Amino acid sequence: MNITTVAEGIYQLSVNVENILFEGLWEIPNGVSLNSYIIKGEKTAIVDGVCGWDGVPESLFALLDKMDINPESIEYLIVNHMEPDHSGWIENFKKINSNFKVVSTAKAAELLDGFYGHTDNIIMVKDDDTLDLGNGRVLTFKEIPNVHWPDTMATFDTLTGTLFSCDAFGAFGSVTDGNYDDLLKEEEIDFYENEAVRYYSNIVGAFSLQVKKAIEKCSQLPIKIIAPGHGIVWRKNPNKILEDYERYASYSKGPAKEEITIIWGSMYGMTEKAVRYVEKVLKEEGIKVNVHQVPEDSWGTVLASVWNSTGIILAMPTYEYKMFPPVAAVLEEIGKKKVLNRKVFRFGSYGWSGGAQKELDEIVTRLRMNWEFLEPVEFKGSASEEELELIGERAKDLVKEVRNAVNK
Numbered sequence: 514m515n516i517t518t519v520a521e522g523i524y525q526l527s528v529n530v531e532n533i534l535f536e537g538l539w540e541i542p543n544g545v546s547l548n549s550y551i552i553k554g555e556k557t558a559i560v561d562g563v564c565g566w567d568g569v570p571e572s573l574f575a576l577l578d579k580m581d582i583n584p585e586s587i588e589y590l591i592v593n594h595m596e597p598d599h600s601g602w603i604e605n606f607k608k609i610n611s612n613f614k615v616v617s618t619a620k621a622a623e624l625l626d627g628f629y630g631h632t633d634n635i636i637m638v639k640d641d642d643t644l645d646l647g648n649g650r651v652l653t654f655k656e657i658p659n660v661h662w663p664d665t666m667a668t669f670d671t672l673t674g675t676l677f678s679c680d681a682f683g684a685f686g687s688v689t690d691g692n693y694d695d696l697l698k699e700e701e702i703d704f705y706e707n708e709a710v711r712y713y714s715n716i717v718g719a720f721s722l723q724v725k726k727a728i729e730k731c732s733q734l735p736i737k738i739i740a741p742g743h744g745i746v747w748r749k750n751p752n753k754i755l756e757d758y759e760r761y762a763s764y765s766k767g768p769a770k771e772e773i774t775i776i777w778g779s780m781y782g783m784t785e786k787a788v789r790y791v792e793k794v795l796k797e798e799g800i801k802v803n804v805h806q807v808p809e810d811s812w813g814t815v816l817a818s819v820w821n822s823t824g825i826i827l828a829m830p831t832y833e834y835k836m837f838p839p840v841a842a843v844l845e846e847i848g849k850k851k852v853l854n855r856k857v858f859r860f861g862s863y864g865w866s867g868g869a870q871k872e873l874d875e876i877v878t879r880l881r882m883n884w885e886f887l888e889p890v891e892f893k894g895s896a897s898e899e900e901l902e903l904i905g906e907r908a909k910d911l912v913k914e915v916r917n918a919v920n921k
C-alpha cells in the first residue's frame with residue numbers, strides 16, 4: 514500500500530496481512546490491515562508501527578523512503594498499545610534510530626520492558642497530558658484501558674481533530690489506498706461493517722464495558738476524524754463508527770438483532786436431519802438465520818454471527834456422556850466473550866444415556882451467561898415425525914421470544 518494523506522500533516526502507512534490466524538487463533542478470510550500514522554509538526558511522531566507479521570520493518574522503511582522521511586528524523590514513537598501487532602517493529606526501528614523517545618502509558622512502559630527489554634527515553638503519559646510537536650500541533654492522550662489490553666490509550670491531534678484510536682473503532686478486512694469513508698462506496702462501507710462485527714466479537718467483545726467507557730471518554734473530544742489501528746479511516750462520518758461500536762457493545766448484554774444463529778454438529782446425520790427441518794421452519798417464519806456447522810466453521814465466524822443474534826439454536830448429539838466436543842468448545846469461547854442473555858433452544862440425538870444437556874447446563878452456569886432456554890428436545894437415534902414437529906414448534910416459539918425481546 515502507498516502512503517496516503519489523512520489530513521494536513523498526517524499520513525497513513527498501512528500493510529495488509531492475510532493468510533494468518535490473527536492472534537494465532539482467529540480466521541481472517543478478508544485479511545486485516547495494520548495502520549500506522551505519521552504526524553508532522555516541527556517535530557515528527559509516528560503512531561504505532563507498520564511491519565510484516567514477522568516484525569521485519571522493510572515495508573515501513575520503504576514507505577518512509579517514498580515520503581522522503583528519514584527514519585532518524587522521527588523523534589517520537591507513540592505506542593498506543595503494546596500488543597505486538599502494533600509494537601513488533603520497535604526492535605528493528607532501534608537499529609536505525611537510537612535517538613527517539615517512546616510516548617506511552619505507564620502500563621505500556623512496563624510491558625515494553627517485559628516484551629523487548631526497552632526502558633530508555635520513555636515519556637509516560639496519562640489522561641489529558643499533551644505533547645507539543647511544534648508548528649501549532651499539540652497532541653493529547655486519553656487512556657482507554659482494556660480496549661484491548663490494560664495499557665491502551667488513544668492519541669488526539671487537536672489541530673485537525675484526528676483521533677488515533679488504536680484497537681478501538683477498528684475492523685478486520687484488508688484496505689486499499691482509498692480506505693477513507695468519504696472515498697468508499699456504500700457496499701464497501703457495508704463490507705467493513707461486517708468486518709467490524711467480526712473484529713469486535715473476536716477481539717474486543719469481552720471488554721464491552723470498557724469499550725463503552727472509552728466511547729464516553731473519547732466523545733468529549735471534538736473529533737473530526739477517526740483513524741484506527743485496523744480498518745478504514747472515518748473522515749466523513751466518524752459518528753457512524755462510534756455509534757456502531759456503541760451498538761456492538763450493547764449486544765454483549767443483549768438483545769442484539771432480530772436474528773437466530775444455529776450452531777450444530779453431527780456425527781452420523783441424526784441431529785443434522787432435525788437441523789435441516791428447523792431451517793425450513795425458520796425460513797417460513799421469515800427471520801434471518803445464520804447456520805454454522807462445527808468444527809467446519811471457525812470460532813471467529815460463529816462468534817461474529819452469535820454477536821449479532823438475539824436467538825441461538827444449539828443442535829448436537831451426546832458424545833461420551835457429554836456434548837459433541839466441537840459445540841462444547843465454541844460454546845465455552847462464546848461464554849468467555851460475554852455473549853449474555855440470549856434466547857436459546859437446544860435439541861439433539863443420543864444413543865443410550867444422553868448427557869449433552871448436562872454439560873451444556875454446566876457451561877452456561879459456570880460462565881454466568883444467563884441464557885434463557887426453551888425446553889430441550891432429545892431423541893433416541895433418528896427423530897420421529899412427532900419429535901420433528903415438536904422441534905419445529907419450539908423453533909417457532911423461539912422466533913416469538915426473539916421478536917418480543919428485540920421489539921420490547
Ligand SMILES: Cc1cc2nc3c(=O)[nH]c(=O)nc-3n(C[C@H](O)[C@H](O)[C@H](O)COP(=O)(O)O)c2cc1C
Nearest residue numbers: 779780781782783784830833834863864865866867
Ligand atoms: C464416539 C461416540 C460416543 C458416543 N457417546 C454416547 C454417550 O455417551 N451417550 C449416548 O447416549 N450416546 C452416545 N453416542 C451415540 C450418539 O449420541 C448417537 O449415535 C446419536 O444418534 C448421534 O447423532 P448424530 O448422528 O447427530 O451425530 C456416541 C456415539 C459415538 C460415535
Ligand SMILES: [Fe+2]
Nearest residue numbers: 596661662680
Ligand atoms: Fe490489541
Ligand SMILES: [Fe+2]
Nearest residue numbers: 596598680742
Ligand atoms: Fe491491534
